[in-house]
Amino acid sequence: MTFCLGMRVKSGLVGIADTRITSGNEAITAKKVSIFEDEKSAMFLMTSGLRSARDKALIYFEELLEEQDKPFDKLYKAVNAFAAQIRRAASEDQASLEKSGLQFDTHSLIGGQMAKDHEPKLYLLYPQGNWVEVGQGTPYQIVGAGGYGKPVLDRTFAFEDSLKFALKVGLLAFDSTRISATDVDLPVDVILYEKDSFKMVEHRFYMEDLQEISSWWMEKLKENIRGLPSELIDRIINRLARPAEVPRIALRRSPQGSKNAL
Numbered sequence: 001m002t003f004c005l006g007m008r009v010k011s012g013l014v015g016i017a018d019t020r021i022t023s024g025n026e027a028i029t030a031k032k033v034s035i036f037e038d039e040k041s042a043m044f045l046m047t048s049g050l051r052s053a054r055d056k057a058l059i060y061f062e063e064l065l066e067e068q069d070k071p072f073d074k075l076y077k078a079v080n081a082f083a084a085q086i087r088r089a090a091s092e093d094q095a096s097l098e099k100s101g102l103q104f105d106t107h108s109l110i111g112g113q114m115a116k117d118h119e120p121k122l123y124l125l126y127p128q129g130n131w132v133e134v135g136q137g138t139p140y141q142i143v144g145a146g147g148y149g150k151p152v153l154d155r156t157f158a159f160e161d162s163l164k165f166a167l168k169v170g171l172l173a174f175d176s177t178r179i180s181a182t183d184v185d186l187p188v189d190v191i192l193y194e195k196d197s198f199k200m201v202e203h204r205f206y207m208e209d210l211q212e213i214s215s216w217w218m219e220k221l222k223e224n225i226r227g228l229p230s231e232l233i234d235r236i237i238n239r240l241a242r243p244a245e246v247p248r249i250a251l252r253r254s255p256q257g258s259k260n261a262l
Contacts, residue, residue, distance in 0.1 A: 001183040002048035002144030003174060004032060006109035007166045008122040008134050009159055013111045014166045015191035016174050017046045018144075018184045033189045034058060035200045036078075036112075038071045042198045043078055043112030044191045048144035049105040049127070050097070053089055057106065060085040073116040076123070076133075082110065083129035090127070107143040112193065112200075120195055142173075148180040149173030163192060171205075175214050186210065 001022070007014040017032040034045045047054040061082045065071075072078040086106060094104040108125040122134040124141045134141050136159040142149060150173070157169045167190065177184050188210075192201040 001181055002032060003149070003177045003181070003184045004046040004048055004109055004143045005149065005170055005173060006046065006111050006122050006124075006134065006141050007157070007170055008111070008120065008136075008139040009161050009163060009166050010195075012163050012195050012197075013044075013120045013122060013191070013193040014163065014170050015044050015046055015109065015111060015189075015193075016170045017189045018174065018178070019187050019189065020183055020185040021051060022183050023051075027183070027185075029187065031189060033191060033202070035191070035202060036065065037198070037200060040115035040198055041071045041073075041112070042193060042200050043075060043110060043114075044193070044200055045082065046109045046143070048107050050102060053086075053093060053097070053104050053106045056093070057082065057085040057089040060088055071114070073114050075110070075112050075114050075117055075121040078112075078114070079110050079123045079125060079131055082108065083125055083131060086125070086127065087129045090129075109141055109143055111191075113195070113198065120193060145177050145181045145184050148177040152176060163194065167192065171210065171213060172217055175210065175217060179214075 002020075003016075003018045005014075005016040007016075015033060019029045019031060021028045021030045030051070032046055032048075036043050036045070045058070047058075064081060064085065072081070086108075089106075090104050097104055104127055106127050109122065110125060111120065111122040113120045122139075122141070123131045124134060124143070125131040139159040140153055140157060152173050153169060157166065161169075171188075171190075174184075174188055178186065187204050187206045190203050190205060192203075193199075
């Protein structure tokens with residue numbers, strides 16, 4: 001499994017990806033984020049799914065970038081180009097993979113800004129090569145293990161938030177996933193992009209870097225649960241100390257040989 005999170009705010013983008021790769025009974029650490037930059041273009045690409053399919057499509061894409069005469073001027077054009085390489089890899093490998101019981105399930109998050117983009121963009125690319133743009137209404141997407149970090153994002157994160165706030169929420173979403181999903185783990189790669197900068201900032205966090213945040217988050221959750229309004233809960237708990245308010249039918253042992261007992 002994988003945890004890759006792309007977040008879009010008014011002032012830029014945040015990308016967060018774990019580094020755990022599982023193959024059978026083995027687990028290794030490998031990077032799931034690729035960064036591409038030019039004078040007036042910057043993008044990151046994160047993927048989940050079958051690693052071999054991702055690697056082949058990425059190599060094809062890198063080769064295409066080396067051979068083109070000029071860089072893409074809008075991010076969606078780069079997304080289309082990578083989508084073409086996904087389809088190419090699928091046409092070569094999908095049938096044999098499925099025959100072996102494996103799925104061609106590469107999902108990608110591509111974020112950045114090109115020269116003619118008026119603001120940073122974020123796209124979710126499906127294994128079939130079609131894509132959707134991540135908008136302001138739900139300004140994030142997760143590929144991989146999405147269920148564990150989604151609640152904190154849905155409750156707290158909005159397009160109008162700052163990059164700093166987005167990074168905080170994103171790391172909490174990752175920590176929630178890491179705790180619950182055994183195949184998502186540290187170290188974690190973080191990408192920050194500020195609008196119109198055309199420069200990606202990348203940093204890798206290890207357990208010792210995030211331990212304080214993780215412990216603080218866990219203690220605050222416990223503290224806030226203890227402080228929840230509890231009138232309804234108190235009424236239920238208090239019933240444990242009172243005799244039952246409804247008559248009950250006592251059970252007694254049936255005479256030997258009897259099939260029924262009341």
